[in-house]
Amino acid sequence: MKVIKKCSLFIIVIAGWVILSIFGFAGRNTIYKEYVIDAKSTPYFAVVFQGAHDHIYPWNLWVKTAKEKDLAKMENENSVEPAAEEEKEEKPALPPIREFEQVDDSYFDDAVFIGDSRTVGLRDYGNIDNATFYATIGMNIYDLWDDAFCEVNGQKVTLETALSTQHFGKIxxxxxxxxxxxxxxxxxxxxYEQTVQKFRELQPDAIIFVQGIMRVTGEKSNSDPIFNNTGINERNERIAALADNRTIFYIDVNDVVCDENGDLQADLSFDNLHLYGSKYGIWHDFLLTKGIRQEGRDS
Incomplete structure (x- = not known):
């Protein structure tokens, strides 16, 4: 009787070893793939015990297989057959990369200029009489969409309202x-980036010109810890990076108002920050060299 019991126990142990080894072998590339399997040092049945310690059990093998089959089925159902390729929604073609060219004053007929006191100076002294200006002294990027500083039909409204009620070809x-x-x-x-995006939403067809911040004179830059050209240049580099030369273009008036050191020419400014009224024509003429033609328009 004892011999029979011992034989039965031995058979159970061997059977268990075989079954666990089968599980370990079957899951070697799935549920047990994270475990190092070496048939000599770590037999397959031992891997099953390691997995159980991490709450990975043999029946997970069937669960995972079922999930993989369901996923494969979903992918097949959602896949597009080559025969139906023409039914795919085509993405709109990107506008071509365009180059600057010389234009005349009529180019500003559908333009709007948005900015601070420097843009106010361009409005008052730049002889661009056919454009729209939404600019005010002291304006900044943080208050741009909150203040009612735009005049439309004799009333002061916010910039969002102003851009929502008129159509512009250039900003x-x-x-x-x-x-x-x-x-x-x-x-x-x-x-700044949020503002440019809002321009695009409110005026989807407009060319957007992001302009570099005009620098200050060398005297101002070298003595002022805040208003200096190092800080302005850092911002201008970031602004320039927004241009894609398709619908957004970077232009920088500093190219024509600064000296060999990159500072605003002292003889052009009355306060080291702003141009003399008589000098805004330089900015005007610069803008005429930076026109972008739109197909079917500005011809």
Whole structure:
């Protein structure tokens, strides 16, 4: 009787070893693939015990297989047959990359200029009489969409309202000097990028010109810890990166108003920050060299 019991126990142990080894072998590439399997040092049945310690059990093998089959079925159901390729929604073609060209004053007929006191100066002294200007002294990127500073039909409205009620072919945007020393460049650029995106939403067909912040004179830059050209250049580099030369273009008036050191020419400014009224014609003439023609328009 004892011999029979011992034989039965031995058979059970061997059977268990075989079954666990089968499980370990079957799951070597699935549920047990994260375990190192060496038939000599770590037999397959031992891997099953290791998995059980991490709450991975043999029956997980069937659960995972079923899930994989369901996933494969879903992928097949959602896949598009080559024969139905023509039914796919085609993405709209990107506008071509375009180059700047010389234009005349009629180019500004459908343009809007948005900005701070520098843009106010361009409005008052730049002889661009056929464009729309939404600009005010002291304007900054943080208050741009809150203040009612745009005049439409004799009433002061917000910029969003103004851009929602009129259609423009070009948007010229220069802002940033009043934000110097306030917040961080990252914070400034986050608001700047959101503004450009909002321009695109409100005026989907417009060419957007993001303009570099006009620098200050060398005297101002070298003595002012806030309003200096190092900080302006850092911001301008980030603004320039927004241009795709398809619908958004970077232009920088500093190219024509700065000296060999990259500072605003002292003889062009009365306060080291703004141009003399008689000098805004330089900015006007610069803009005429930066026209972008739209197909079917501006011809």
């Amino acid at each position: 010229y945007f220069q802002i940033g000097i009043n934000e110097m020393g306030r917040g961080t460049i990252d914070g400034f650029m986050e608001c």
